[in-house]
Structures are given as structure tokens and as C-alpha cells.
Amino acid sequence: MAAAVQSDDDLVEYGYRRVIITITAVLCALLEIVDTTIVNVALTHMRGSLGATLTDVAWVITAYAIANVIVIPMTSWLSQQFGRRNYFVASIIIFTVCSFLCGNATNIWELVAFRFVQGMGGGALLVTAQTIITESYPVAKRGMAQAIYGMGVIVGPTLGPPLGGYLVDTYSWPYIFYINIPLGIIATILAISFVRSPKYGEKLKANQVDWWGIILLTSFIGSLQFVLEHGQQDDWFNDSLIVTLSVVTVLGLVLFIWRELTYKHPIVNLSVLKDGNLRIGTIMCFILGFGLYGSTLIIPIYTQSILGWTAMDAGLLLIPGSITTAIMMPFVGNMIQKGVPQGYMVAVGFLVFFFFTLLMHDRMTPDTGVEHLFWPLILRGIGLGLLFVPITTLSLSTLKGKQIGEGAAFTGMMRQLGGSFGIAIITTFITRFSQEHRVNLINNLDPAKFEVQQRLAGMQKAFMAKGFTADEAMKKAYQAIDYSILKQSTVLSYMDIFMYLGVMFLCCIPIIFFIKRGKNKINPADAMH
Incomplete structure (x- = not known):
């Protein structure tokens, strides 16, 4: 938050105005976050219709992520320069117009360019929505305000894949962008009508920027x-x-x-990082982003490529865990207001996340069913519920005044950066581990072994029964075994990823011992960016 001239209570709203502002802010945060993950399930369709390579189409996600991370730390400063409401409304309009342009893109680089500009608007929405929702509530109720906002931030990434899957399966990929247009128009009208700006000090001249x-x-x-x-x-x-x-x-x-x-x-006030709790908080936000976006990426890929599920089924799998997180948010906000130390909740959250990764590691096979994944994903939902609000609030617990807003900009940026690192590192290691496991599995398949010969002969007979010649049938048998090895080596690589993720979360627990108890009692919602 930029240095506002008003007192904290000047922007507090009551009655229907507060309800409408809350809906507008959460809608905008959801629009932004859903758009981060909704494209994941549509990449294959985009490749086909735009004639792009897998490398090219990955830039649809990358461009958006880069723009998000660049804009988030600058948002506090930009709000001050243009006025918060003006900046917020302009961001919604940019986001909505670019959604239309993305849906109408005729080649992959057009789409990437529009996604970058859309990400510039989106990053601003995420941060400014949090500030607006916070300042609309009186101090006593800000814990609940942060919990309401937190629901959008945590549920958003998991709403993307099923919604994207439904739109792609039922219509076509441009509709994942078109769906933003009516929502963006409604949000623009509501923001112009109801959102107010704080009175800021003097604006900077162009030569001071x-x-x-x-x-x-x-x-x-x-x-x-x-x-x-x-x-x-x-x-x-x-x-x-x-x-x-x-x-x-x-x-x-x-x-x-x-x-x-x-x-x-x-443009970014780095001196605020002198605060020890904020430094610890930014590290934990990075790890939270890593775990949240990393696991959101890996589960749909595993269920679609290995288990053969549709995009929609893969997305729906994540919904019960998201609902669990949403249910937990108000309870966590309430516990913080009652004085339960955030450090304890964070430690339990990391431990629960470790158990989630452990269960996923144990239950992954080429034939895993919904019933095997349901409870691990509920655990993931509990872990995220215990991590999101407590990490944000303890990061800011020793800050005062406008430093709270500046510090919160770092927590938002580090969560997004953690997600980018998580996706990149996990993708890299899936490839590396798959290659290693493939080599090891092939080394164990000695054609001289009786069991291997027997299996090949059986498969050859099966293919010959379908009308193939003996040579063709043997070739098909080798291909089938090769595919089986590829599938098994990929599953083993996913198991490794979950094991390392679990170890990372376990190693985070001792960090809580470095947290200082804040003298000033921070409200869970003072995460004003």
C-alpha cells in the first residue's frame, strides 16, 4: 500500500457496499489466478490449431507468468501514481480486452504477445484486489477479510484445469479466454461504481520515475x-x-x-527486507508457491498422460482438496485472531504437506484410481489451508504502517516466483529422472532371459491373431514393451518428484524457530498487497 493520507478506517464500507466490493475483489483475484492454470489443459489443442511446437506453446504460460512477476512488486507504486481505483479499473479493462484478443489470435506469437499484456493487467488485479478487500473491513474483521481473499487465491489454481477441460472438450480452446469477457465487464462496472481510492501524497514527476x-x-x-x-x-x-x-x-x-x-x-522499497520475519516469510512464500503450483502442474499431467483421463476428469480430481482449503480458511483466520501462534500452524501445515507427498509417492502406479488419490489430495487441501494465511500474517507481524503493504508485495511476488521455479524445476527433473529410470529398466530386460522371451512370444501370438505377419507381430510386441517401459519410467520419475517435494517441506519446519513474536498485533488481513 502506498503512503495514504487517510486513517485506516476512512475506506471501511458497511452493508451492501462492502458485500459488493468483496465480490468484485474476489472475482478479479479469481479471474487472474484461474487464468494462470486454465491454459494447461488446452495446450495440446492450441498446438494443433496454431501449428506450434510444444516449446512454442509453453510460452503461452511463460509470458503470462513473467508479466505477473514483473508487475506485482510495482503495483504499490503504480497505485500511488494513478490512484488505486483508476489503476484497478484500467487493469480489469486491459485483462478483459486481452482475453478477447487471445481468443482471436491467428498464430502462436500473437497469442504469446497478448498473454504477456494480459499478465500485466492480471498481476495488478491480484495485488490490488487484496488491498481493496482488506481496507473495506474494520480492523476487528480483517482476519475474515484475509480468509475470504485467501479462498480465491488457493481455490483459483485448482478451478482452472476442470473449467478449462470442460470448455475445451465442449467448445474449443478460445473459449477459455472468452469466458473472462462478461465477467470482466461486470467487474469493471462494479469497480467504477463502488471502489474508492485513498488520498495519496504528491505524485512523482516523469523525471523522478x-x-x-x-x-x-x-x-x-x-x-x-x-x-x-x-x-x-x-x-x-x-x-x-x-x-x-x-x-x-x-x-x-x-x-x-x-x-x-x-x-x-x-519503484520497489527493498529496505523493508531488513525485517527478519519478512525475510523468513518471503522464503516460505516461495516454497508455498513451489508446492502449490508444482503439484497443480504434475497431477493433471500424470492423470492424463499415464492414466488416460480426460482433461475435465483430471481437473475435477483437484476440486475436493480445494473445497477443503476453502472450508479451513475462516477457521484459520479465527484461530489467528484468538492468538494461536502462526508459527505452529505453519509447522503443522508443512508436516501435513509432507504426508501428502508421502502418500502420493506410495500410491502412484500406471493403474491408480480416483479412490487412491482422494485422501492424499484432501491432505494437500488441509496443508495449504494451514500455510497460506499464517505465512502471510507472520511475514508482516513485526512491520508497521506503510511497510506492511510494501512487505506484502514481496510475499505476493515470491509466491508467484516460487510457482515459476517449481514448474521449471519439476519439468526438468521429470525428463532427467525418466531417462535414468528408462535406462535402468531396459538394462533389466535381457532378451536372453526365459521370462522376457516368453512374454514376447505371447504378445507376438496375440498380434498374429489380429492378422499381423510373424515379423510385424514381433515388431509390435517390442513396441508394446517399449511403451510399457516408458510409462513405468515416467511414473517412477513422478514418485521421485513427490519424494523430493516432501523432503523440502520437512526441511522447512525448523525455519519457524527463527520467527520473532511481533509486539504489534497484526491482523491476518494486513497483507495489503
């Missing part, structure tokens, strides 16, 4: 995201472009930090 800060932030985050997304397929540091962009990332980051610490009007 931190243009170098903006350029450095954009260059280092954009380069980092490219390296993460393309490192694996381009053989990491054996590729000159990856090496160049890695250097740009490191140099850009160092120069950005130096610029923000020395410039009089920085």
Missing part, C-alpha cells in the same frame, strides 16, 4: 524465467543463449538491488 529500476527489474526477471523454462530442452549451460541470459539475470539482479537501495524514489 525510477525508469532504470523498471528496466532492470524487467530484464532480470524476464531472463530468469526464460532460463528456467528453456534450460532443460536447450541443454542448460551448453547453450550460448542460456549462458548469456544467465549473466543478464545475475547482473540485472545485482544492479537492480543497488539502484533500489540508492535511488531517492525507488
